Amino acid sequence: MNGAPASPPVPVVVVGAGGMGRSWMHVVLDSDCARLVGVADVLPGAAERALAEAVEDPRRRGGIVVGTEGTDVALASGAEAIIDVTIPEAHHAVTAAALGAGLAVLGEKPCAATLAEAVSLAGHAEASGRLFMVSQSRRYNPHLHEARRLADELGGAGIVSTRFSKAPRFGGFRDAMRHPLIVDMAIHAFDAARVLLEGTPSTVRAISHNPSWSWYAGDAAATVHITYSTGAVHVFTGSWCSPGQETSWNGDWFLSCDGGTVSWDGETPPRAVSADGTAVDGAPPQADARWELAGSLADFCHALRGGPVPDGEVRRNVWTQAIVEAAVRSADEDRTVTLAEVLDEALARARELPGPESVQEALSRWEDGADGLRAG
Numbered sequence: 346m347n348g349a350p351a352s353p354p355v356p357v358v359v360v361g362a363g364g365m366g367r368s369w370m371h372v373v374l375d376s377d378c379a380r381l382v383g384v385a386d387v388l389p390g391a392a393e394r395a396l397a398e399a400v401e402d403p404r405r406r407g408g409i410v411v412g413t414e415g416t417d418v419a420l421a422s423g424a425e426a427i428i429d430v431t432i433p434e435a436h437h438a439v440t441a442a443a444l445g446a447g448l449a450v451l452g453e454k455p456c457a458a459t460l461a462e463a464v465s466l467a468g469h470a471e472a473s474g475r476l477f478m479v480s481q482s483r484r485y486n487p488h489l490h491e492a493r494r495l496a497d498e499l500g501g502a503g504i505v506s507t508r509f510s511k512a513p514r515f516g517g518f519r520d521a522m523r524h525p526l527i528v529d530m531a532i533h534a535f536d537a538a539r540v541l542l543e544g545t546p547s548t549v550r551a552i553s554h555n556p557s558w559s560w561y562a563g564d565a566a567a568t569v570h571i572t573y574s575t576g577a578v579h580v581f582t583g584s585w586c587s588p589g590q591e592t593s594w595n596g597d598w599f600l601s602c603d604g605g606t607v608s609w610d611g612e613t614p615p616r617a618v619s620a621d622g623t624a625v626d627g628a629p630p631q632a633d634a635r636w637e638l639a640g641s642l643a644d645f646c647h648a649l650r651g652g653p654v655p656d657g658e659v660r661r662n663v664w665t666q667a668i669v670e671a672a673v674r675s676a677d678e679d680r681t682v683t684l685a686e687v688l689d690e691a692l693a694r695a696r697e698l699p700g701p702e703s704v705q706e707a708l709s710r711w712e713d714g715a716d717g718l719r720a721g
């Protein structure tokens with residue numbers, strides 16, 4: 346025997362056995378920090394089917410509880426946490442119930458269907474004293490953090506620009522959304538830019554449109570300009586109906602700094618060029634780096650075993666959803682929208698949502714919409 350004993354894996358229930366829920370089940374099954382003890386889906390039989398696909402040997406799925414209600418399955422299986430991979434409209438009810446039952450929650454993005462519900466969930470987490478982390482899996486990309494490191498060596502990024510071009514034919518709900526690009530895709534870039542920039546986002550100006558050949562009902566193209574409290578700016582220009590020279594799913598990135606520029610194609614290590622023309626290639630990721638969902642799960646489990654509060658803790662994550670809400674309003678109303686405006690409104694609406702008195706008390710202590718988030 347040598348060293349301290351390893352922390353016991355966190356027993357978790359995956360709630361929502363759709364496309365992404367199935368991915369999460371595999372990540373948990375492959376993980377050394379979590380253990381799958383249950384699967385829940387509101388559609389009768391869906392959890393059983395997904396589990397049978399993920400764990401083919403019936404003897405290995407014997408101890409895994411299945412059901413239609415996440416918190417019930419979690420309590421029956423002795424889970425310590427749930428992973429909420431339901432549709433965004435169900436996030437508030439599913440996550441609030443779990444937190445109220447004393448469970449920790451790792452929730453898929455977006456935090457909730459509306460900013461008011463997201464702020465409300467921050468209140469639920471505060472009242473319960475349990476960890477609620479929102480998983481923004483694209484944050485768990487070692488190249489992104491290497492880009493930040495290179496930018497810091499050049500004095501820190503003051504302008505971050507993202508160009509995103511893709512042409513996916515999804516079918517389904519995205520084709521019918523009013524703002525498919527901003528709400529369903531650009532949220533990842535808004536969140537990643539927060540890794541690259543210091544400060545908190547403060548204003549948003551967005552212009553969106555739908556190209557004549559677009560197969561989406563809503564606006565599939567947009568430019569979004571976001572200012573930060575530090576004076577830094579993130580500019581996102583993207584389209585979801587631009588075939589030909591497509592970017593990576595992360596997009597193409599340029600970080601402008603006092604001492605030079607960092608570029609990143611979203612897939613390979615970033616590269617810095619200093620003001621005197623010297624080029625520096627970013628370091629490749631470590632062999633044991635955890636990517637995407639696996640990285641998110643590891644951070645969550647580590648936090649539950651005494652590690653640091655993760656970046657995706659709800660109060661830290663809500664800023665990203667506030668950018669999305671401000672961008673949609675800015676595009677619709679053709680004006681600059683402050684995050685203070687959308688966060689104050691969200692707090693007022695969150696206070697009106699039904700919930701335990703302890704949640705109302707927690708939210709009543711927030712001085713304004715941003716106040717409670719700063720505590721994170």
Ligand SMILES: NC(=O)c1ccc[n+]([C@@H]2O[C@H](COP(=O)([O-])OP(=O)(O)OC[C@H]3O[C@@H](n4cnc5c(N)ncnc54)[C@H](O)[C@@H]3O)[C@@H](O)[C@H]2O)c1
Pocket residue numbers: 360361362363364365366385386387388391413414415430431432433435439453454455480481482483
């Ligand atoms: N990080 C990423 O890159 C990424 C990619 C895709 C989806 N997502 C997110 O993952 C989540 C799920 O997306 P999806 O594509 O798997 O959707 P999906 O529609 O395929 O699956 C959702 C599942 O949740 C179930 N469900 C709905 N309400 C429920 C409830 N109250 N209790 C239990 N189960 C319930 C549905 O029956 C369905 O099986 C969404 O929040 C989505 O935004 C993230």
